[in-house]
Amino acid sequence: xxxxxxxxxxxxxxxxxxxxxxxxxxxxxxxxxxxxxxxxxxxxxxxxxxxxxxxxxxxxxxxxxxxxxxxxxxxxxxxxxxxxxxxxxxxxxxxxxxxxxxxxxxxxxxxxxxxxxxxxxxxxxxxxxxxxxxxxxxxxxxxxxxxxxxxxxxxxxxxxxxxxxxxxxxxxxxxxxxxxxxxxxxxxxxxxxxxxxxxxxxxxxxxxxxxxxxxxxxxxxxxxxxxxxxxxxxxxxxxxxxxxxxxxxxxxxxxxxxxxxxxxxxxxxxxxxxxxxxxxxxxxxxxxxxxxxxxxxxxxxxxxxxxxxxxxxxxxxxxxxxxxxxxxxxxxxxxxxxxxxxxxxxxxxxxxxxxxxxxxxxxxxxxxxxxxxxxxxxxxxxxxxxxxxxxxxxxxxxxxxxxxxxxxxxxxxxxxxxxxxxxxxxxxxxxxxxxxxxxxxxxxxxxxxxxxxxxxx
Amino acid sequence: xxxxxxxxxxxxxxxxxxxxxxxxxxxxxxxxxxxxxxxxxxxxxxxxxxxxxxxxxxxxxxxxxxxxxxxxxxxxxxxxxxxxxxxxxxxxxxxxxxxxxxxxxxxxxxxxxxxxxxxxxxxxxxxxxxxxxxxxxxxxxxxxxxxxxxxxxxxxxxxxxxxxxxxxxxxxxxxxxxxxxxxxxxxxxxxxxxxxxxxxxxxxxxxxxxxxxxxxxxxxxxxxxxxxxxxxxxxxxxxxxxxxxxxxxxxxxxxxxxxxxxxxxxxxxxxxxxxxxxxxxxxxxxxxxxxxxxxxxxxxxxxxxxxxxxxxxxxxxxxxxxxxxxxxxxxxxxxxxxxxxxxxxxxxxxxxxxxxxxxxxxxxxxxxxxxxxxxxxxxxxxxxxxxxxxxxxxxxxxxxxxxxxxxxxxxxxxxxxxxxxxxxxxxxxxxxxxxxxxxxxxxxxxxxxxxxxxxxx
Numbered sequence: 001x002x003x004x005x006x007x008x009x010x011x012x013x014x015x016x017x018x019x020x021x022x023x024x025x026x027x028x029x030x031x032x033x034x035x036x037x038x039x040x041x042x043x044x045x046x047x048x049x050x051x052x053x054x055x056x057x058x059x060x061x062x063x064x065x066x067x068x069x070x071x072x073x074x075x076x077x078x079x080x081x082x083x084x085x086x087x088x089x090x091x092x093x094x095x096x097x098x099x100x101x102x103x104x105x106x107x108x109x110x111x112x113x114x115x116x117x118x119x120x121x122x123x124x125x126x127x128x129x130x131x132x133x134x135x136x137x138x139x140x141x142x143x144x145x146x147x148x149x150x151x152x153x154x155x156x157x158x159x160x161x162x163x164x165x166x167x168x169x170x171x172x173x174x175x176x177x178x179x180x181x182x183x184x185x186x187x188x189x190x191x192x193x194x195x196x197x198x199x200x201x202x203x204x205x206x207x208x209x210x211x212x213x214x215x216x217x218x219x220x221x222x223x224x225x226x227x228x229x230x231x232x233x234x235x236x237x238x239x240x241x242x243x244x245x246x247x248x249x250x251x252x253x254x255x256x257x258x259x260x261x262x263x264x265x266x267x268x269x270x271x272x273x274x275x276x277x278x279x280x281x282x283x284x285x286x287x288x289x290x291x292x293x294x295x296x297x298x299x300x301x302x303x304x305x306x307x308x309x310x311x312x313x314x315x316x317x318x319x320x321x322x323x324x325x326x327x328x329x330x331x332x333x334x335x336x337x338x339x340x341x342x343x344x345x346x347x348x349x350x351x352x353x354x355x356x357x358x359x360x361x362x363x364x365x366x367x368x369x370x371x372x373x374x375x376x377x378x379x380x381x382x383x384x385x386x387x388x389x390x391x392x393x394x395x396x397x398x399x400x401x402x403x404x405x406x407x408x409x410x411x412x413x414x415x416x417x418x419x420x421x422x423x424x425x426x427x428x429x430x431x432x433x434x435x436x437x438x439x440x441x442x443x444x445x446x447x448x449x450x451x452x453x454x455x456x457x
Numbered sequence: 458x459x460x461x462x463x464x465x466x467x468x469x470x471x472x473x474x475x476x477x478x479x480x481x482x483x484x485x486x487x488x489x490x491x492x493x494x495x496x497x498x499x500x501x502x503x504x505x506x507x508x509x510x511x512x513x514x515x516x517x518x519x520x521x522x523x524x525x526x527x528x529x530x531x532x533x534x535x536x537x538x539x540x541x542x543x544x545x546x547x548x549x550x551x552x553x554x555x556x557x558x559x560x561x562x563x564x565x566x567x568x569x570x571x572x573x574x575x576x577x578x579x580x581x582x583x584x585x586x587x588x589x590x591x592x593x594x595x596x597x598x599x600x601x602x603x604x605x606x607x608x609x610x611x612x613x614x615x616x617x618x619x620x621x622x623x624x625x626x627x628x629x630x631x632x633x634x635x636x637x638x639x640x641x642x643x644x645x646x647x648x649x650x651x652x653x654x655x656x657x658x659x660x661x662x663x664x665x666x667x668x669x670x671x672x673x674x675x676x677x678x679x680x681x682x683x684x685x686x687x688x689x690x691x692x693x694x695x696x697x698x699x700x701x702x703x704x705x706x707x708x709x710x711x712x713x714x715x716x717x718x719x720x721x722x723x724x725x726x727x728x729x730x731x732x733x734x735x736x737x738x739x740x741x742x743x744x745x746x747x748x749x750x751x752x753x754x755x756x757x758x759x760x761x762x763x764x765x766x767x768x769x770x771x772x773x774x775x776x777x778x779x780x781x782x783x784x785x786x787x788x789x790x791x792x793x794x795x796x797x798x799x800x801x802x803x804x805x806x807x808x809x810x811x812x813x814x815x816x817x818x819x820x821x822x823x824x825x826x827x828x829x830x831x832x833x834x835x836x837x838x839x840x841x842x843x844x845x846x847x848x849x850x851x852x853x854x855x856x857x858x859x860x861x862x863x864x865x866x867x868x869x870x871x872x873x874x875x876x877x878x879x880x881x882x883x884x885x886x887x888x889x890x891x892x893x894x895x896x897x898x899x900x901x902x903x904x905x906x907x908x909x910x911x912x913x914x
Contacts, residue, residue: 032671035583035584081667210518213538
């Protein structure tokens with residue numbers, strides 16, 4: 001068996017990760033909607049041998065992440081408006097060969113048949129390089145765009161997510177891998193005995209017919225998940241093959257890693273079936289001083305309205321603008337607590353460091369609460385190595401603070417240092433995302449059922 | 458003003474148009490799900506200067522179009538399972554420069570916010586080459602995949618389609634063209650005064666918030682429509698910029714052309730705002746005899762099960778397998794009549810030609826009731842020219858009977874003859890699909906409203 005190595009995702013919206021990243025001198029915000037620029041970023045990540053290009057997604061304008069709607073456009077980024085990720089990745093897949101694509105989509109506001117179709121199609125188009133980051137949608141304002149009924153509570157969202165994934169996997173299994181025979185001589189296009197209708201009737205969904213896309217090359221696109229709540233961890237343990245998580249320190253990361261890997265057992269899964277990839281924001285330069293300057297430069301570009309908007313978004317749309325920016329972060333009222341993992345993370349950070357509001361948003365700005373590393377390639381890789389070798393991470397989802405500068409820095413400075421230590425690949429191992437991540441290709445559930453029936457008789 | 462010229466669409470699923478096209482010696486059914494093959498077809502069409510690549514779509518396995526589910530896989534084509542068109546076109550757009558993309562999607566089973574997003578994203582990705590073919594979904598079996606409630610009747614489907622398009626256009630107008638300022642110095646990413654929320658509350662939809670994709674390069678992707686019923690024509694007159702229609706002869710095509718163009722007036726539209734493009738299947742060769750051989754070859758490859766399945770699909774899932782193939786086409790019972798334009802077309806053809814069931818499916822097989830031309834380049838272009846110059850067509854949606862052979866024939870033999878007569882472009886006129894089709898770029902409805910208010914005050 002080959003040596004265990006670090007897996008890497010590149011979380012690279014065209015307008016940068018750090019909330020002021022688009023104001024970096026080398027950033028190209030005017031290329032926000034440029035497919036050529038998005039392709040350029042993907043090719044840089046592919047040159048850096050990243051496993052996958054990751055993009056978040058939502059189904060509403062996320063005003064709280066930039067400025068509030070009441071201010072005048074002091075804002076940022078893809079959170080307001082940008083590409084739809086599945087279409088973007090389909091385009092990028094046509095001009096890349098190896099990098100995978102992790103596109104986010106919501107189980108609360110999308111439909112399972114339509115979602116199963118687009119990911120299956122992306123998997124065929126990319127020749128097995130697609131992944132679905134399953135989210136349940138936190139932003140309650142999304143409900144305004146889908147009938148304007150109340151946004152479901154987390155418990156209900158996770159219950160629906162569980163059934164949603166079940167339905168989508170049934171749809172992906174509608175056709176066995178070799179169902180299409182294309183026999184010109186007999187005229188047989190497909191073997192009907194290798195078609196299976198889901199005939200699903202559950203609490204949330206009634207989906208009877210087969211998917212009209214053949215089984216994806218990967219069997220299923222890779223299932224990715226990011227929730228950190230109790231329900232989120234349980235859903236991940238049942239289905240996820242990659243977890244994108246926000247962890248601030250080694251102890252917390254280890255506790256999370258152990259907790260989730262342990263939960264796998266009850267679902268008949270093995271620890272290797274799930275790769276845990278904490279997010280990490282890296283400011284790297286040849287000297288530590290230069291790296292610190294890079295960090296300070298971006299923080300100096302944060303407009304206070306944007307900083308407050310960021311905290312408001314994380315906190316569940318609490319308005320902090322009436323508080324003094326340079327006073328200690330306030331105690332939240334009972335009716336402001338929403339029990340989301342993102343809000344809890346924010347509160348924990350503020351308490352631990354005794355931050356003011358301004359200090360808190362500067363701390364979170366680089367990667368919205370993800371681990372932030374600042375230093376030389378050796379210093380940064382030392383830290384990554386500790387997490388990787390001590391059951392805190394199987395890899396990292398990299399959030400370059402700015403694009404293209406932060407991404408270029410990672411590829412030019414961190415990747416060679418990882419390779420020098422034997423911690424990272426020097427060439428892609430496989431053709432599909434699953435092969436590169438070291439994940440098994442799932443068997444078709446209907447084929448398994450047929451085999452069981454045959455064995456029993 | 459430049460001379461009026463023919464517009465051309467290429468309706469080219471990877472597995473051919475003629476129901477036995479995939480069995481043609483040059484066809485490559487095994488490349489059914491090959492993105493490389495789909496790209497090759499698109500590049501051939503682009504070499505032929507086609508305005509757009511057109512793909513139909515549905516949200517269920519269309520068993521009736523191949524064999525019924527009770528037979529053993531004698532079937533055909535993309536109707537059973539294939540790519541999802543928006544993702545496919547996104548991929549193809551990355552490796553082409555000029556050809557447009559007409560992707561079909563349903564107003565009955567999709568959601569307006571999600572649909573508006575994917576087409577807006579495709580328009581950005583393709584730099585203004587996208588179009589939406591609006592369908593209301595005829596196949597009642599689709600309902601099985603979306604809650605298994607009864608499939609809505611045509612009246613209700615068209616009512617919903619009307620409101621659906623209205624919502625989607627509001628969403629595309631959420632941001633004015635110059636709403637995004639990307640001002641690094643001030644930190645202003647967008648100008649909030651140029652954002653407009655739809656705040657739509659109608660019979661079918663309640664959509665409050667803005668789209669989280671900036672306004673498409675074309676303003677709106679081109680709106681395409683294909684329904685021929687009374688409701689379909691009215692919807693087309695209100696919104697459509699291209700109509701894909703099935704017409705068998707000059708008189709009917711002229712009547713349809715006149716009827717729809719006349720309806721435009723009441724919506725404040727001009728005849729040039731809508732391009733009428735009948736479908737046409739072309740069997741062409743250097744000699745008439747050779748062209749007829751091409752036609753006979755494909756008909757000889759039709760499996761009777763597939764022929765019956767084709768008629769069943771067109772007729773609204775009527776089972777004709779109990780009838781004698783070589784007896785006259787039967788009179789339908791009252792409870793079998795579904796008033797769809799496709800069923801009516803089938804009945805009209807059978808009556809007019811006194812066809813048997815077998816003769817009917819052979820006649821329809823090449824392009825499911827679309828106009829079929831067989832002959833030399835001169836003979837075929839003579840006919841196209843008559844329609845184009847006598848108010849029967851502004852262009853044609855070409856359904857090559859087989860791919861790649863039928864498409865290659867069209868590009869190599871028909872296009873040069875059209876160009877020789879000055880009926881077709883020798884280079885693309887514009888950069889966007891709208892520019893090539895000669896369609897105006899729609900103004901933003903909220904900008905128009907602001908201007909009206911300013912003028913009134």
